[in-house]
Amino acid sequence: MTATDPHEPAISNQDRTIGTVVESRSQMDYLVEVYRERDRERPPEKADYAFGQPVYSSTTVQGEEYALIGVVYDSRLVDPEQGRDGPRLSNPDQEMFVPGYVDEKQTLLGVAFLGAARLKNRESGPGSDFETVDQELPRWTLDVDDQVQKLSTAGFRAFHFPDGNLALEYYDRLVATADTFGAEVTLAILDRLRREADTQASVLDVIEQKVRWEAKRDRGVLR
Amino acid sequence: MNGAAPDPPTGQESAAASETVVGTVERPGEAADEFEIIVPGDVELRTGEFVVYETEADGQRRDVLARVTNAEQERGLPGEFLADPGVDPSAVAGALGVPDVDSGIDRVTARTVGYFDAAMETFTNPRSLPDPGSQVALANDAFLEAVLPNADWDSDSGLAHVGWLLNRPAGAVNLHLPIDAVAATHLAVLASTGSGKSYTASVLLEEMLRPESRAAVLVFDPHGEYDTLPEMRSAAVAEVFQDGDYQPQVNVVQPEEISVAIPDLTFGDLLALLDSPSDKMKFVLQEAWRNLQAESNAIGVHELVNECHEVDDDDENVTASALEWRLRRALDRDLFVRAARQDLTDLVAPGQITVLKLNRLSKPDQQMLAAALLRKLYQAREQATRGEDDRLDFPLFTLLEEGHRFAPDGEARSLGILRTILSEGRKFGFGVGIVSQRPSKLDADVLSQCGTQVIMQIQNPNDQQAIRQSVESAGDAVLDELPGLTPGQAILAGDAMNTPVLARIRQRYTPHGAESLAATQEWRSSWDGHDASRNRGVTDAYEDEEDVDETPL
Numbered sequence: 125m126t127a128t129d130p131h132e133p134a135i136s137n138q139d140r141t142i143g144t145v146v147e148s149r150s151q152m153d154y155l156v157e158v159y160r161e162r163d164r165e166r167p168p169e170k171a172d173y174a175f176g177q178p179v180y181s182s183t184t185v186q187g188e189e190y191a192l193i194g195v196v197y198d199s200r201l202v203d204p205e206q207g208r209d210g211p212r213l214s215n216p217d218q219e220m221f222v223p224g225y226v227d228e229k230q231t232l233l234g235v236a237f238l239g240a241a242r243l244k245n246r247e248s249g250p251g252s253d254f255e256t257v258d259q260e261l262p263r264w265t266l267d268v269d270d271q272v273q274k275l276s277t278a279g280f281r282a283f284h285f286p287d288g289n290l291a292l293e294y295y296d297r298l299v300a301t302a303d304t305f306g307a308e309v310t311l312a313i314l315d316r317l318r319r320e321a322d323t324q325a326s327v328l329d330v331i332e333q334k335v336r337w338e339a340k341r342d343r344g345v346l347r
Numbered sequence: 348m349n350g351a352a353p354d355p356p357t358g359q360e361s362a363a364a365s366e367t368v369v370g371t372v373e374r375p376g377e378a379a380d381e382f383e384i385i386v387p388g389d390v391e392l393r394t395g396e397f398v399v400y401e402t403e404a405d406g407q408r409r410d411v412l413a414r415v416t417n418a419e420q421e422r423g424l425p426g427e428f429l430a431d432p433g434v435d436p437s438a439v440a441g442a443l444g445v446p447d448v449d450s451g452i453d454r455v456t457a458r459t460v461g462y463f464d465a466a467m468e469t470f471t472n473p474r475s476l477p478d479p480g481s482q483v484a485l486a487n488d489a490f491l492e493a494v495l496p497n498a499d500w501d502s503d504s505g506l507a508h509v510g511w512l513l514n515r516p517a518g519a520v521n522l523h524l525p526i527d528a529v530a531a532t533h534l535a536v537l538a539s540t541g542s543g544k545s546y547t548a549s550v551l552l553e554e555m556l557r558p559e560s561r562a563a564v565l566v567f568d569p570h571g572e573y574d575t576l577p578e579m580r581s582a583a584v585a586e587v588f589q590d591g592d593y594q595p596q597v598n599v600v601q602p603e604e605i606s607v608a609i610p611d612l613t614f615g616d617l618l619a620l621l622d623s624p625s626d627k628m629k630f631v632l633q634e635a636w637r638n639l640q641a642e643s644n645a646i647g648v649h650e651l652v653n654e655c656h657e658v659d660d661d662d663e664n665v666t667a668s669a670l671e672w673r674l675r676r677a678l679d680r681d682l683f684v685r686a687a688r689q690d691l692t693d694l695v696a697p698g699q700i701t702v703l704k705l706n707r708l709s710k711p712d713q714q715m716l717a718a719a720l721l722r723k724l725y726q727a728r729e730q731a732t733r734g735e736d737d738r739l740d741f742p743l744f745t746l747l748e749e750g751h752r753f754a755p756d757g758e759a760r761s762l763g764i765l766r767t768i769l770s771e772g773r774k775f776g777f778g779v780g781i782v783s784q785r786p787s788k789l790d791a792d793v794l795s796q797c798g799t800q801v802i803m804q805i806q807n808p809n810d811q812q813a814i815r816q817s818v819e820s821a822g823d824a825v826l827d828e829l830p831g832l833t834p835g836q837a838i839l840a841g842d843a844m845n846t847p848v849l850a851r852i853r854q855r856y857t858p859h860g861a862e863s864l865a866a867t868q869e870w871r872s873s874w875d876g877h878d879a880s881r882n883r884g885v886t887d888a889y890e891d892e893e894d895v896d897e898t899p900l
Contacts, residue, residue: 259444293444326434327442334427334439 133251134279135180135191135243142168142179143233145270152238152261153301154194156272158231168274173233175199175305176312178275178283182243185264189243189252192262193275193283197302197309198234205229235272236301236309237262238294241283254279257286259293277320284317290324292331307339352508352557352587355523356500359465361489363410364399368484370455372400372477380459382413382476384483385421388451392418395828395849396514397486398457404473409462411473412486412494414846416458423451457483460846463494469845470494491520497845498525505560507551509801513836513849522850524551524799526560528843530744530778532798533769537786537814542804543834545572546859547852548746548782551801552700553579555744556597558590561698565724565745567717569752571860573702574599578857587856596699602707609651609678610644610687611719619760620677620715627666628673634658647685648678682712690738691727694720697741710752717753717761721745725768728775742776750781751788762790769796786813794818798842804832822847 141164147155156179161167173179173196180191205228240262241254275283284291292313299306314332318325340346370386386392396415401408424445428436440446461470477483491512498506505526512520529551536551538544555562556579566573577597579588588595614636618624624632635654639646652671659667694701703720705713724743730736747753753761768777769792781797783789787809794817802818802825805811815826818840825838825847832838832849840847 289438290442291444292442295443324438324442326431327438330428330430330434330439331442333430337427 132276132278133246133249134241134254134282135182135273135276136251138251139180139273139276140166140168140172141271141273142173142177143231143272145181145266145268145272146232147268148265150301151265152194152236152297154235154237154266156233156235158233160229160231172274173199173231176309176316178280178313178316179235179272180275180279181237181266181270181272183264183266183270189245190264191241191243191252191254191279192237192264192266193239193241193279194235194237194272195298195309195313196233197236197298197305200232200234202230202232203228234302236298237266238298239283240264254282254286257283257291259283259286259291261297280316281321285321290317290321290327295331307335310335352554353518353521355498355506355508355521356489356493358500359463359468359490359493361487361493363412363463363487363490364401364484365487366484368482369398370483372479372481372483373454374479375476376456376458378458380472380476381416381456382459384455384457386418386453386455388420388423388453390453392453392455393514394418397460397491397512398483399486400477400481400483402473402475402477404462404471404475409473411462411477412460412470412846413457413483414460415455417456419454421452421454463490463845468499469497488515488520491515492522495520495845495848496523496525497528497843498523503559505555505557505562507554507560508853509547509550509554509839510837510850510853513851517851522839522848524554524839524843526555526562529780529799530555530562530742531773531776532842533772533778533796534780534799534801535750535786535794535797535818536780536782536801536803537805537810538784538801538803538837539805539807539810540784541834542832543837543852544782544784544801544803545748546835546855547801547803547837548748548780549573549576549855549857549859550852551780552576552746553588553856556595556698556700557588558593561593561595562700563695563697563741563743564700565695565720565743566700566702567705567713567745567747567753568702569705569708569713569749571704571706572748573860574704575858575860576700576702584856593698596696598693598699598701600701600703602704603681605682605703605705605708605716606684607682607712607716607719608687609648609683609685610640610646611723612715613722616715616718616760619711621670621673622676624670624673625666628670631655631659631666632670644687645685646687648674648683650685651678682708682716691724692738695724695739695743711760714753714759714761717747718759718764721761721764721768725764725772725775725777728772728777732775742778744778744780746780746782748782750783750793751785754781754790754793756788756790762793766790766792766796769793784810786810786817789813791817799844800838800841802829802838802840803836804834805829 143156143158145154146157158173159167175196177196179194179196182191239259242256243252244255245252295310298310302309314328318328369390369392370384373383373385376382392415394415394417398413398415399410402411424436424440428439459472461472464471506523507526508521508523510522511517512522536544536548552564555564579595579597614633632655635651635658639650639654652674655670656664656667727739728743731740754765768779772779786794800818802814811826811829825840828838828849835852837850837852838847839850
């Protein structure tokens, strides 16, 4: 068993669903479309899919339940109408005459999947814990329309402290995938680790320094 | 106190390479006989360690010995992981999924020594480096023990167990110096103060006095550092030093017992003792000295003075009077005696060590004494070798502590005879050991004639330079080690060794007599011993009123 909050499961059906997979750009780099207001009974709020938000998507491989753990590293707003010089049917204050264009506006998220955890259902109560955590490149792909959920604090902690020690083994892959904001998304994770896992703060400091220095050097601030 | 000395190896047949493979040859190094090995980070190969590779030479597979000269990190954790001294870098490495510290690799440079040629009994350079990709193993302990010293294990000649190979566990590779080679080609023990040079010299002396060697040794000891050697006769170490009837004789001669026979001096010695003599005085003295020497071998200061008066043909005897004053001032002391030394066996005899404690003599007197004694002994050895005289029909070894006093880079009465003994002594069985903490102050000829060197920690650049220039066997690889040696660690090099090695000197059997003065302890006990009235603190100069001159000014 990995270190998990005994009271809270790593993942549960209470986790807020953020959106669905619409495209993948590489083995670990996915595009997720955020549910809009009318898609869900409990649509996600902006804070639920902020930059650096840990997420997961469950999948079943050969009868075993896995959760692929990822992080929001980018976002893009898409408006199909933008630049289109189409007819206007009514004024903005007469909404009921406007056809369904509004719903085609999308919020797309870049999600980097960092690793996988094998799930084990709780014997008492709902939810599952992480039985094993693997921070190597995920071996399986998700499918289009797979749901992506917000990862709980307990799940975030369980993923990063698989054997009690801090693990950020995906760091180099994340930086390479997130490209422009590689440093920032790493810093966001470090920041969350510092808030939600109070141990090993000094190790986090050393890593943060490294990330900041590398970013400043790569971007030409330092030589 | 340690137990009996370990047995020397019996032959040179051991396999050269041990089972422990430590690395893989990557490529040739910068120098012609260098190559580089890649070594896993968890294997420690220190400089001075011996490794073995296999190569082909003269149509045969040969195991070639090489010495590690440098080790540097080829791959390791980056500096940014070490940013916080409070954070274990392996925790950072572990968090980021970087393989642990042990997965670092080192690049080690080694220099070929050669394969051991049993017929030549020394190393032969195969002039071929190992192929890239070939394995390098640690050299076998037993092999090193047998081939590092230049010794003939089959003969029964004496061996000095001086210590162990550094870098290996204590006792794993015993180092035995062949005493014959040390005595024949002379010895230099060079080390800065406090690094254990007289300790090391004592270890050698102990070994020379063991039943297997029974040497005849004379020690010139200006500081009284060797007066614990009589402990060799104690029961505690009987196992080491006694064999049947044999037991080492130790004769510590106290300063007041030491004398120089005036007939043993030369005219040059006499002149050196006199205060600026004039040419006339020199002439008169030479005549008188020649006359007296022809007549007898008992010359006192009175005879010398009288003879000078006889020789001086001047009416007023001015020259002889002036000489008389100078001669009496120089020679009319307890140090100089009338009768020439006839019997030398009270000084030197097989199985006997004589320690001359010179600590109350002035430096010129020490030099004069050494010159007179060494000259006498050398003449006796020359005559014995030619069959003219059998007083000293055995070889001698003499050790000069503070060797720069007796053979300085400058003037000293003893320098000439020492130069002679060092260059010619081999023929007459007269070995010299020079112990010095200032190699740069030693006469360069004397230093370069010492064929075997025991070199310990030396920081002073001038001294390092002197060793570099005078000691042939000391390569740069060896000299680079000098500043980093700690007390008790030494480089053994020269004729007694097939290749220079780093050694840890063994513990003495006898207690060490050359500790530094414990100043604070001495002050405390000295204070206690003083008269209480002198320990009152401030002394009032005017307390005793009678002493005060009250006359108004």
